[in-house]
Amino acid sequence: MFMSLEKQPPGIVERVEIPSRFLGETREIHVYLPHNYSPLYKYPVLYINDGSDYESMGRMISLLNERFQNRQARRFLVVFVPVDKSVRREEYHPAGSKHQAYVRFFADELVPTVEERYAAFPMGPARGILGSSLGATAALHTLLTYPRKFHYLALQSGAFQDASYEGVTAKGRELATVPIYQVVGLQEDRFQSASGKVIDILGQNRKMRDLLQSAGVDVNYAEYDKDHTWGFWQEDLSRVLDHFARHTSF
Template sequence: MSSTEQQTGTVERVEIASRFLKETREVHVYLPHNYSQLYKYPVLYINDGPDYMMMGRMISLLNDRFQDRLAGRFLVVFVPVDKSRRREDYHPEGARNEAYIRFFADELVPMIEEKFAAFPMGPARGIMGSSLGATAALHTLLSYPKKFHYLALQSGAFHESSFASVAGRRDLATVPVYQVVGLQEDQFKSGSGKVIDILALNRQMRDLLQAQGVEVEYGEYDHDHTWGFWQEDLPRALDHFVRHTSF
């Protein structure tokens, strides 16, 4: 191999039969090119996994990132969702939201830590998502605050039940949160045709999290509710994850 040839990580497909969702999910696990079972790695779990892989171009980003031998290594688990049932799984009032969260925490995480060299502690486990996937990430951590200690929220589509669930949760004070939103997201039109002020919702969530003692790294950028924005933001989000999950 020449010194200029890029070393690429591998992506393993793993199936997990969920008793909570009553179906089999296939997740994709990214391993850095120098992954070794002799070490333990932090893990970033990502909602809407296939979209982050394709539209977020995250595999290429990770490969580029890990060319630097000093870059902090971690594993990434891309978790898929059936787009036709996304709201049922991700919305806090969705019919399958509780089942999805239990699948995520009680089935997916133990399987990943059994099969891969993942550091089995809450501070080494993070969850990331965009839009409604960010909302699902938040509620997963709220349901399992000892199992997950990190959140990355891109343009969260938060709901009233989200704010009610965060209020009074002083146990979140040790959770580092990365949160971004676009300045052009004040007139986002949802799939149902409803106009939502995503920008205002994120400002409200930032303020509420900070009121619980949470350290929030918050940013607003001149973008709208699109994958172009979230892809551009990924290097910042991953830098934040590494800074707060290094062991």
């Protein structure tokens, strides 16, 4: 996809520990820096829920390294935010016992730490969030809670809840300037969750798209003949990164 006459070195992934008073523990994040990162410049930042899964099953480090082989490709930083699977629902689900604490950690501790340590644009339009399934739901609710702090959203097969629709209905007008990338698979109409519940992810995403568009939000929406798996999301990531780069130009 991206070609260069001279092969560029890979980027660097740094591990950073963040003591969180909201979560009551220390959380580790992984920060991807392009090979030619320089503190003399300022970079947009894409924050990612389920960070470890995007690194491993999403193969995102390799994708970023390939992308930045092109010297003209717009550089940005990527922050992978891992989650303990045993508390994932409690942190990501809007009704989860740790959800509000996680959202506050994300906006009030994670972002300031990244911007203190790295040359990141300290502005809402330069901050984006990506997530898949329930991680997409958490991304949406983080933006709904902090609409001035984040101005970009990428949603892969969001597992939206009633609270998600209510939040967009109540605050949708505040998102009118937020570019949103949203994809879902046509085979996700009967997704079976770990609890055995059958969920119409496809229908949920169509409803969310309609609500966002009715609020005047610019939604780049697409459906593919795919199912609720990492194979789909990994294949889609190059489109996500293209969209993010186009909408966070400084």
